Amino acid sequence: MTYIEMLVPPFPTLIKGGYAVFEKGTKHFKRTFTVFDLIYVKHGELFITEDETPYTVGEGQYIILVPGFEHFGHKGCCVKTEYYWLHFSMPNSYELVEEGIDNWSDILLAEGDLTTPSSYRFCLPCFGEIENNNYVENIFENLMSISHQTPDYQLRQQLYFQEFLLHLQKEACKIPSAAEKVVEEAVKFIQDHYTEEIKMEDLSQAIHFHPDYITRCMQKIIGMTPNNYLNQYRLNEAKRMLAMTDEKVANISQEVGIMDPTYFSKLFKRLEGLSPQEYRRIILRKK
Structure with a gap:
């Protein structure tokens, strides 16, 4: 080796x-x-x-x-x-x-x-x-999904890259922490159920840890709460659909688990810096 x-x-x-x-x-x-x-x-x-x-x-x-x-x-x-x-x-x-x-x-x-x-x-x-795999692929997703419209996007990508290298070294030493194991289970549950309504009680019952402990673990390991991660994962899926399909924004909103299209558009703009329609136009123009 x-x-x-x-x-x-x-x-x-x-x-x-x-x-x-x-x-x-x-x-x-x-x-x-x-x-x-x-x-x-x-x-x-x-x-x-x-x-x-x-x-x-x-x-x-x-x-x-x-x-x-x-x-x-x-x-x-x-x-x-x-x-x-x-x-x-x-x-x-x-x-x-x-x-x-x-x-x-x-x-x-x-x-x-x-x-x-x-x-x-x-x-x-x-x-x-x-x-x-779930933890690492989440790092890659976050790294790739950072909007290129902001001048600091490469600096933010560098932070995720450093996180990936640190995790690679940890795995090479065969020492996944207890917190990382909790995060892995939480992330898998969210990814498997993101199209549904997910409450903290559901997540807690599914992986058998207290909601506060799950939140602390996720903030420590991936820098976001379960709800933040759920929103980000939903938007990543929505961005793929905006780029690859002609589905209406309202339909995409429901398909990623957000039943209120108005809230979806507001959330999208707050996290991505532009509306779903603007994002789709930029992607299509690049293609």
Whole structure:
């Protein structure tokens, strides 16, 4: 197993990210990049060779392709494949090593003081499988769904990217926290039932934790309350429908679980900075 070893801070810098779909038979193109390319497969599988080593990246797995190494698809997808990709650079030097970190406490190299920040050592696997898929895919969704109309959108994306790297290191050390497990269950319940009316009592009964504890866990791990997450997830689904269908806004509102179209439009504008109709016009214009 190859690991990327680096010192943080500063964290690696996100350059750009996206979501792509390969139809059956499509191959990843050949290139040698000057930046890192992380690929996470949501559905299907990719067949990628890097530096003459072939990899099969399946559902829930990721690969970090290293600058300077040629990579290409050595075989077409057997099924329709959906994946997220992130291009990033490393502000500090890094090394490719053969051993990672087993103990979470070993990431701390030096404690900071009033004038010097703490120093940490990260060892991220170049190829691996995500255990908490819902949590990670939520990070990707949030990162991709930030409106590009605001001047600070790339800074906000960087925060989600750092959160993803931190989680990747935690999973490499095999230490999901109790709070992360609660969040994983809560997120799964919300995603499975977002088209219905969801009350905190429903969520509490479903995953057997007190509503206040669930809220604290979600605020700590993903930075939002269950209701905030539900609204964001509903709007992410609505944005897909606005971009890919001709459905009326009122119908889309009901399909994502918001029965009042007026409230839906107000919520959409408050969180996205523009109305559903304006969002649809911008997306269609870009297409």
